[in-house]
Amino acid sequence: MLQIYCPYCQELREETEFSYSGEAHIARPLEPQQLTDAQWADYLFFRTNPRGIHHEMWYHASGCRRYFNATRNTQTYEIYETYPLGQQPALTCDIGGKR
C-alpha cells in the first residue's frame, strides 16, 4: 500500500484515504470548437502511460477533500514529491514518451 503525503494536510497517510484521478497537467482546451478531431481525441483518450516517471492527480477523499499532484515512478511505485494543483513538478523526465 502506498503512503502518500498530502501537501495540504502535510501528513503521510495511507493510500486508501485517497482516490486516483489520472494523468496530471492535461489542460482543458480553451477553445474546444477550434480543435481537430485528432486533437480532441488526444485530449480525451490518449495518455502518456510511461514506465517510469509519471505526474498524476490524487484526491484526498477521506481527508481534506482537495486535489493535488504527485510525481510517482510507475515501475518502483516510489513517490518523489506531491505538490498542490497549479504548481509545476520539481522532478521531470520523459522516459516514457512525449507529450
Add this chain to the structure above:
Amino acid sequence: MERYSGFSLFKHAFSHHENWQKAWHSPAPKPSYDVVIVGGGGHGLATAYYLAKQHGITRVAVLEKGYLGGGNTGRNTTIVRSNYLWDEAARLYDHSLSLWQGLSQELNYNVMFSQRGVLNVGHNLQDMRDIERRVNANRLNGIDAEVLDTKAVKELVPIINDSPNIRYPVHGASWQASGGVARHDAVAWGYARAANSLGVDLIQQCEVTGIRRQAGAVVGVETNLGFIAAAKVACVVAGSSGVMAAHADIRLPLESYPLQALVSEPIKPVLDTVVMSNAVHAYVSQSDKGDLVIGAGIDTYNGYGQRGSFQIIEHTVSAICELFPVFSRVRMNRSWGGVVDISPDACPIISKTMIKGLYFNCGWGTGGFKATPGSGHVFAHTIAKDQAHPIAAPFNLDRFNTGHLIDEHGAAAVAH
C-alpha cells in the same frame, strides 16, 4: 514434429517418457524476416501460427523478452465467453469461441477447453435490467444466452448464498452455457509448438528496445540480440504497449494497470461452472486440480508492477466469502498480478498505424485470454493483406478520432 496421440503416449511409456521431442526449437535470430512479432504471449503466438498456416508466411519470428506465455497469458483466470453487448464485440469474441471449439485438434495439443458455462451475477434491479438487455442483444447475434432467476442460479450452484439479506444479494444472472475455461499455459505452448513446426522462429530472452524506421516505414527492430530486419513489425505486448508505442514515437489511448488473481489450496470438487460478479469484482472457478481460481479487480492507479495493492484482493476475497460462505476457511496458496492495458471503451485495438508496416494488437485489458484464437486469426489476416480483416476493422485505432467507440464499459459484463 512428432504428433501427440494415444499411440505415442503408449510408445514412450517403454522408454519411461524420457525421449519426448522438445516441443519447439530455440534458434538464434536470423538477420531478417518478413514479419517480426513482438511479444510471445498467446496472441502473438496465435498470430504467428495463423500467418504460417492460413497465409503461407513462414519467414516469421516471435520475439519474447522473457519466456513464452510468461505475461498475462500465463497469469489470467482463463474465463472464456462471448456474451458481449455490441455487435462488433460479439462478432469478435464469438469468432474466437468457434475457434476454441476445435483448437485442441487443430493444434494437436490439449488446451483443456472446458465448456462448463459462465454465470454473470446481478445484484440489484439495474444489474438485472442490464443483463436482460445484454442477453437479448446476444440472442439477436446468435449467441447462446439466458437470463436466470435466483432459484435457477441456486440450482446450478448449490453452494451460492441466495439469502436476500446479504449486502449484495443474488437477484439472478446471465448464463452462457458455451462459455468456460481453458488451460492458459497450454494455449501458449500449443500455438508455439504448432507455429514452430510450420517454420516460425521462437526467440526467447529477446527484448525489443527500438523500432527502426525509414521514410515513414518500418525496417526492423533493435533488440538485446542486435538489429533484426523486417518489412512488417506486429506488436502484441499487452501491458507494455505504451512503452512499445513510444519506441515508434506514436501515442496510444491506453493506460497500464496491475490486475490480480489468486488460487487456493486444492479442495474436493464443489464448483463446476464459472461465477462472475462485476459489481463486487469477484470471479471464481475451480480448476481440474481442485484449487479455486479467483480473479480480482485492477488497481486504482496505473503502474507496471506485476503485483497489486493488497486492499484489492482483500475486497475480492470478502465478496467471495459473502457469496460462498463455505469458502471462508479455505486457505489461499498464491496471489500474483499481471499488467493489463486498459482502453477507453474496454475494447481492443487491432490495427494498422500511421507508420507503414507497423501493426498493433493491444488494449485487451482484463479480458483478452478468451479472444486468443480469434485475435491471432484476424490479426494475421490484417498483417498479411495489410488490410483489416472485416471482424477486426471496427477495432482500428482511428475510432478514437472518429468517435466510433465500441462502448463495452459498464454496458456489458465487461471484465475478464
